[in-house]
Amino acid sequence: MRIYKPAFFWFVVALAVRAAAALALHLYSISAGFEGFYPLASGHDDRQYWKLAASLADGMKPVDLPHAYPLVLAFLFRCFGPSLVLGKALNILAGSVTVALGVLITRDLSRHVTTSWRKTLHPVNVAGLLLTFYPSAVFYSTQLVKDPILVLLGMWSVYIVVRIVHERRFSLWALWVGSLAALYLFRPYAACVMGLSVLVFLTSFWRARLRTRVTVLLIAVLTSASVPNLLGWGWFGSSYLAPLLDPEFVIQFRERAYSSGGSAVGIELNYLEPLSFVSSYSYGLLTVLFGPFPWQIRSAVMYIALPESLVMLSLGIVALSKKSKPDVYQREQLLLLILAVLMSAAIALFSDNIGANTRLRLLPWSALLIYGAAKWDSRRRTSVYST
Numbered sequence: 001m002r003i004y005k006p007a008f009f010w011f012v013v014a015l016a017v018r019a020a021a022a023l024a025l026h027l028y029s030i031s032a033g034f035e036g037f038y039p040l041a042s043g044h045d046d047r048q049y050w051k052l053a054a055s056l057a058d059g060m061k062p063v064d065l066p067h068a069y070p071l072v073l074a075f076l077f078r079c080f081g082p083s084l085v086l087g088k089a090l091n092i093l094a095g096s097v098t099v100a101l102g103v104l105i106t107r108d109l110s111r112h113v114t115t116s117w118r119k120t121l122h123p124v125n126v127a128g129l130l131l132t133f134y135p136s137a138v139f140y141s142t143q144l145v146k147d148p149i150l151v152l153l154g155m156w157s158v159y160i161v162v163r164i165v166h167e168r169r170f171s172l173w174a175l176w177v178g179s180l181a182a183l184y185l186f187r188p189y190a191a192c193v194m195g196l197s198v199l200v201f202l203t204s205f206w207r208a209r210l211r212t213r214v215t216v217l218l219i220a221v222l223t224s225a226s227v228p229n230l231l232g233w234g235w236f237g238s239s240y241l242a243p244l245l246d247p248e249f250v251i252q253f254r255e256r257a258y259s260s261g262g263s264a265v266g267i268e269l270n271y272l273e274p275l276s277f278v279s280s281y282s283y284g285l286l287t288v289l290f291g292p293f294p295w296q297i298r299s300a301v302m303y304i305a306l307p308e309s310l311v312m313l314s315l316g317i318v319a320l321s322k323k324s325k326p327d328v329y330q331r332e333q334l335l336l337l338i339l340a341v342l343m344s345a346a347i348a349l350f351s352d353n354i355g356a357n358t359r360l361r362l363l364p365w366s367a368l369l370i371y372g373a374a375k376w377d378s379r380r381r382t383s384v385y386s387t
Helices: 004-031 046-057 071-081 084-108 121-132 135-141 147-167 172-186 188-204 210-230 235-245 249-258 274-290 301-320 328-350 354-360 364-377
Strands: none
Touching: 004 121, 004 135, 004 354, 046 071, 046 084, 046 121, 071 084, 071 147, 084 121, 084 135, 084 364, 121 364, 135 147, 135 301, 135 328, 147 172, 147 328, 172 188, 172 210, 188 210, 188 235, 188 274, 188 328, 210 235, 210 274, 210 364, 249 328, 274 301, 274 328, 301 354, 301 364, 328 364, 354 364
């Protein structure tokens, strides 16, 4: 198996960037009295994960296990002993592999406009640069949180679907089923959105023979139905999704978990008035996709998220531009856009918190960064595909 050189190059660069950031933040956390944990006074679950993983490693059974991340940490602790640095190292590695996967996805969804990837503006380099220095991704890769592993699983799932579209090998579906199941274990609604995104893409934008499309769609539907059922959430995740379809539950969850604290925007969803709901929900969705907007900033900490939001807003303008004729590459790129929009739409239902959004939208924003790089390439003239 040949190693794609740009993917390896950006993996190394991302690893170096994240390792340097992790060292600086770890030392700051210790000096500021946070003992190496999340270096801010609020908005973190890393201490809870540490305690759960330590108790699991000691053979204890916690009363409540929110997801699979403490199990992953517990496995590491059993093998090497409890170590905060080891847990962070795992996330650094996960974040770096995610960058490499993003480069591979960009390669498969782009027309290469240069003869060598060493050219600065080669699309794989644009994607590698954006993903490597995506500030929130770098930060959370240095902390003891589940999100870097979750984003890695999401990007792996996207990469497998792209390979299925290109190679038409149904054996790849076994890998996709595995990635979807793993994603369920970390964040169930993300897996639901991933399955829905693939279904929308295959039914609406994928060009293939009718027999191939029907076969693939049946596999996708059966996977989306059976995987959550095997994990105990009912067919199509019905037992998990049912409460999320209850407006009263969503309102209470939103107010309790995300609409409090200094970084909450204060967007209220009124399910009883359709026009008010559409207006406020649309504003919430735009906030997830491109926020914080300057008028939403209420504290100095929120300014940290402003530069990356301006970059994403610029990419959004590129994504909406139509200066090139649609081609097979652009149709395939829509998988990333569909995933990003649907995932952001799900987040907007329960979160109007800028701080939480920077973590929750890591997967959809990573997809948008790759889409931006591939879309930029599609606007340029066609040339020979090169590796």
